[in-house]
Amino acid sequence: MSSPAPARPRPVHQAADLLAAYLPGSFYYSSARGSLLADGVYSPVHAAPGGRARAAAEVLDAALVAGVAEPVVAGAIGFRPDAPSSLVVPAVVRRAGPPRASGPVAPLGGGGWSVSPRPAPEVYTTAVARALDEIRDGDLRKIVLARCLDVTGGDPVAVPRLLARLVHADPAAHAFAVDVSAPGDPAPRTLVGASPELLVSRRGRIVMANPLAGSRPRVADDAENARRISDLLASEKDRDEHAHVAAQVAEVLGRFCVDLDVPAEPEVIGTPTMWHLSTRISGRLADAGDAGSSALGLAEALHPTPAVCGVPTGLARDTIAALEPEDRGYYAGLVGWTDQDGDGEWVVTIRCAEVRDRTVRLFAGAGVVAGSDPAAELAETGAKFGTMLRALGLEGVA
Numbered sequence: 490m491s492s493p494a495p496a497r498p499r500p501v502h503q504a505a506d507l508l509a510a511y512l513p514g515s516f517y518y519s520s521a522r523g524s525l526l527a528d529g530v531y532s533p534v535h536a537a538p539g540g541r542a543r544a545a546a547e548v549l550d551a552a553l554v555a556g557v558a559e560p561v562v563a564g565a566i567g568f569r570p571d572a573p574s575s576l577v578v579p580a581v582v583r584r585a586g587p588p589r590a591s592g593p594v595a596p597l598g599g600g601g602w603s604v605s606p607r608p609a610p611e612v613y614t615t616a617v618a619r620a621l622d623e624i625r626d627g628d629l630r631k632i633v634l635a636r637c638l639d640v641t642g643g644d645p646v647a648v649p650r651l652l653a654r655l656v657h658a659d660p661a662a663h664a665f666a667v668d669v670s671a672p673g674d675p676a677p678r679t680l681v682g683a684s685p686e687l688l689v690s691r692r693g694r695i696v697m698a699n700p701l702a703g704s705r706p707r708v709a710d711d712a713e714n715a716r717r718i719s720d721l722l723a724s725e726k727d728r729d730e731h732a733h734v735a736a737q738v739a740e741v742l743g744r745f746c747v748d749l750d751v752p753a754e755p756e757v758i759g760t761p762t763m764w765h766l767s768t769r770i771s772g773r774l775a776d777a778g779d780a781g782s783s784a785l786g787l788a789e790a791l792h793p794t795p796a797v798c799g800v801p802t803g804l805a806r807d808t809i810a811a812l813e814p815e816d817r818g819y820y821a822g823l824v825g826w827t828d829q830d831g832d833g834e835w836v837v838t839i840r841c842a843e844v845r846d847r848t849v850r851l852f853a854g855a856g857v858v859a860g861s862d863p864a865a866e867l868a869e870t871g872a873k874f875g876t877m878l879r880a881l882g883l884e885g886v887a
């Protein structure tokens with residue numbers, strides 16, 4: 490019978506070195522909690538939705554016995570229940586502190602970019618109008634409708650530089666790069682982004698979530714930003730959109746936690762491109778020993794929140810399938826990591842893009858409730874593309 494390998498001292502790494510060491514094929518994740526770079530595959534984790542946390546716990550146990558130092562399960566899970574996932578226990582994991590602001594990272598170069606919205610803007614606004622009809626006439630109360638922007642350059646996209654520009658633009662964001670290539674793909678595919686939305690994090694018994702919904706674009710002028718923040722806080726429509734998400738996240742975490750703290754009022758948080766209504770929810774796990782309450786188990790229980798799907802969930806998911814012509818793939822899913830203690834961090838896969846060779850497919854969605862305006866939702870999704878467009882050096886094209 491094999492026995493666990495003896496513990497080795499954890500090597501010390503700098504966050505900047507991990508970012509510099511990232512290459513396509515690696516898994517990179519950083520946030521205010523720390524940075525993680527993982528390489529190679531000890532074992533993939535294959536399981537159906539709802540069974541991933543248990544499967545992950547089993548593979549982590551096996552990895553520990555086989556001598557993988559401080560193993561984690563890392564990767565991404567797509568939006569739909571039948572969407573692909575790319576979860577692995579990597580062979581080597583390096584960790585460091587949170588990234589810090591660095592000097593500017595040089596632009597990607599290349600030039601000759603072409604930009605195509607998918608679907609055409611008027612198809613998106615028509616879908617929003619149809620969703621509003623469904624809300625008025627039926628049981629749908631909220632739905633998030635998304636669209637894409639395909640950006641193609643003259644040369645293969647330098648994913649490490651794109652990731653470094655995202656981290657530099659907002660070191661506090663949940664930045665990620667995950668290999669999501671599937672067998673038979675003609676070129677490797679990488680999911681890359683900087684999400685502001687913490688789906689769930691777990692540290693020991695303490696669980697946190699930060700649902701977001703309700704948005705205004707951020708601008709350069711301080712006085713105008715102050716106006717937008719007070720307008721957002723006062724907007725019935727945005728508060729309604731937000732309340733659906735906060736309530737569902739609190740309800741799900743309430744099944745796992747004691748002492749759940751749910752602030753009664755949302756606050757506003759900012760990214761370099763957007764302002765959002767935000768609720769920071771925290772709780773203490775009742776049973777921290779069960780695989781179902783690992784960070785991945787909690788993330789699976791929470792997904793999809795009404796920040797990316799809607800209310801009621803099943804009807805919203807069906808309506809999204811009927812109204813969105815492009816497949817979401819990994820967009821609006823979850824990305825993150827969980828370790829053998831069940832600790833970890835998972836974020837909602839937004840403000841992201843899938844890179845394949847010379848093409849970058851950006852995704853953005855907007856919550857639709859009674860009172861939404863199709864043209865305003867189109868503009869909001871355009872502003873949300875800003876995170877990735879800035880990193881590509883293409884600000885203002887959407």
Ligand SMILES: C=C(O[C@H]1C=CC=C(C(=O)O)[C@@H]1O)C(=O)O
Nearest residue numbers: 702703704796839853854855856
């Ligand atoms: C679905 C997205 O954002 C979500 C998160 C924050 C605010 C949102 C909103 O105001 O609609 C969305 O629910 C996206 O960026 O693609």
